[in-house]
Structure formats: structure tokens, C-alpha cells
Amino acid sequence: MSATSETRLRQELVRYSLAMHAAGFVANHDGNLSVRVADDRIVCTPTAFSKADVTLDDLVVVDAAGTKLSGRRRPFSELVLHRAVYDARPDALAVVHAHPPFATAFGAAGKPLPHPFLPEAVVSLGAAVPTVPLTPPGKPAADALAPFVRRCDAVLLAGNGALAWGPTLELAWLRLELVEHLARIAHAALPLGGVQPLPADMVTALLAARARAGLRAPDEAGTPTPPADPVVQRAAAQAVSVLPNVDRQVAERIAAEVARSLGR
Numbered sequence: 149m150s151a152t153s154e155t156r157l158r159q160e161l162v163r164y165s166l167a168m169h170a171a172g173f174v175a176n177h178d179g180n181l182s183v184r185v186a187d188d189r190i191v192c193t194p195t196a197f198s199k200a201d202v203t204l205d206d207l208v209v210v211d212a213a214g215t216k217l218s219g220r221r222r223p224f225s226e227l228v229l230h231r232a233v234y235d236a237r238p239d240a241l242a243v244v245h246a247h248p249p250f251a252t253a254f255g256a257a258g259k260p261l262p263h264p265f266l267p268e269a270v271v272s273l274g275a276a277v278p279t280v281p282l283t284p285p286g287k288p289a290a291d292a293l294a295p296f297v298r299r300c301d302a303v304l305l306a307g308n309g310a311l312a313w314g315p316t317l318e319l320a321w322l323r324l325e326l327v328e329h330l331a332r333i334a335h336a337a338l339p340l341g342g343v344q345p346l347p348a349d350m351v352t353a354l355l356a357a358r359a360r361a362g363l364r365a366p367d368e369a370g371t372p373t374p375p376a377d378p379v380v381q382r383a384a385a386q387a388v389s390v391l392p393n394v395d396r397q398v399a400e401r402i403a404a405e406v407a408r409s410l411g412r
């Protein structure tokens with residue numbers, strides 16, 4: 149990764165730290181964000197720091213094992229959770245953790261988030277936002293998280309807020325934000341009798357749309373592999389033949405996206 153890209157990602161880290169605080173997702177020193185800028189290089193927010201006050205100078209760089217490489221501050225101890233994600237998901241380049249009040253309330257109350265109840269959220273998050281059981285912090289927490297990481301893109305952590313990840317910091321953040329929004333809606337619906345689960349056949353169709361959009365988590369349950377669209381396959385093959393440096397999967401993704409935007 150070029151220095152320019154890392155500079156941009158560092159700026160994003162600061163921006164989303166401030167956004168996390170502004171959204172009311174954290175208090176005190178809660179919350180942490182990280183970006184994997186290279187295989188053995190993770191830039192993260194410092195420990196014991198309000199997310200309202202993080203500046204570029206406060207960011208810390210660690211290696212894949214969590215050992216500090218540079219920065220004048222110390223990394224946060226929940227980095228073990230971020231590393232559990234990075235270890236299991238090569239596609240994950242950013243992890244965010246916060247204590248957004250409604251999502252955190254479900255985890256703290258020992259109640260699962262009643263997802264899915266909004267169709268769009270299935271495309272964004274899949275059919276599961278599971279709750280990782282309560283453990284002591286540190287390695288036990290990372291071990292408890294590990295079995296979930298390849299099956300979804302966001303979890304509630306019992307007694308410890310929510311954690312989300314993605315190929316970009318923006319997507320990880322949007323997932324965290326959506327989890328909190330769903331928890332807020334589910335809570336608002338409680339006096340009305342609670343949210344209604346989506347019909348199973350609708351969830352199946354939405355999961356297929358999620359897979360077509362390239363959003364499926366590697367070991368996500370209940371997601372049928374969508375049948376290959378011959379037009380998309382042909383377009384991808386043609387793209388690769390004229391642009392040999394383009395990865396076939398990437399070409400298929402682009403072709404599928406173009407086909408979708410054209411209403412196929």
C-alpha cells in the first residue's frame with residue numbers, strides 16, 4: 149500500500165472516531181477502530197482516549213500479532229477482537245467496535261436482536277447478527293468471537309456492545325450503524341407487539357441478492373450460490389480477454405453490478 153493510501157486511511161480512522169462519538173455510540177474511553185493497511189500492519193485508535201479527541205498524531209501502528217510498531221500512544225486491549233476478525237477474514241480490512249445504546253441493551257439483556265425484520269437489512273447484513281456469549285476480556289473474548297467471524301459481518305457482544313467489520317472502514321461503520329438502527333427500531337416496536345419476522349422464502353431471495361452483490365460472508369448459512377448468469381459470465385470473460393491483468397472474479401462482480409443497474 150502506498151504512503152498516500154495509508155495517509156487517507158489514517159484520515160478516515162480519525163473521521164470515523166469522531167463520527168462514533170458524535171453518534172452517541174460511545175462514552176468515556178469506549179470504542180475502538182482499526183484498519184489493516186498491509187498484511188502485517190494495522191493502524192488503530194489509541195487506548196484510554198475519548199473518540200471525540202482522536203487526532204492523526206494519536207494513531208498507533210501494530211503488526212498482525214498486535215505488537216506496537218510505531219506511535220506515541222498505546223494500542224487498546226480489545227485489539228485481540230480485531231485480530232480475531234483479521235485472522236479469519238482476509239477480506240476484512242477494517243473493524244469497528246462501540247457501545248451503541250440500543251444494540252448494547254439487547255446484548256446486556258441477554259436478548260437476541262430480532263433480525264431479520266426489514267428486507268433491506270438482509271442484503272446488508274445477511275440473515276444473522278448473532279450475539280457472542282459473555283466472557284472475560286482478552287483471549288477468552290477472542291475465542292468466543294472466532295466461531296462467528298466467517299459467518300456474518302456484525303455481532304452483538306454480550307455485555308460489550310457491538311462489533312462490525314468490512315472491506316473498507318466505511319462499510320464496517322455502516323454495518324455498525326445499521327445494527328444500532330435495527331436495535332432501535334426493534335425496541336420502538338416492543339410496545340406495539342414487537343417486530344414481525346420476515347417470511348423464510350423472502351429471506352432466501354434476499355440472501356441470493358446479497359450473494360449476487362458480492363456481500364456474502366465466506367461461511368454464511370442459508371445462502372444458496374446464485375446461478376451464474378450467462379450474460380454476466382460472457383461479459384466477464386470478454387473483459388478478462390482484453391484486460392488480462394483484471395481478476396476474473398473482479399470482472400464478474402463488475403459485470404454483475406452493471407447488469408443489475410441495467411435492470412437485468
Ligand SMILES: [Zn+2]
Binds near residue numbers: 247
Ligand atoms: Zn467495548
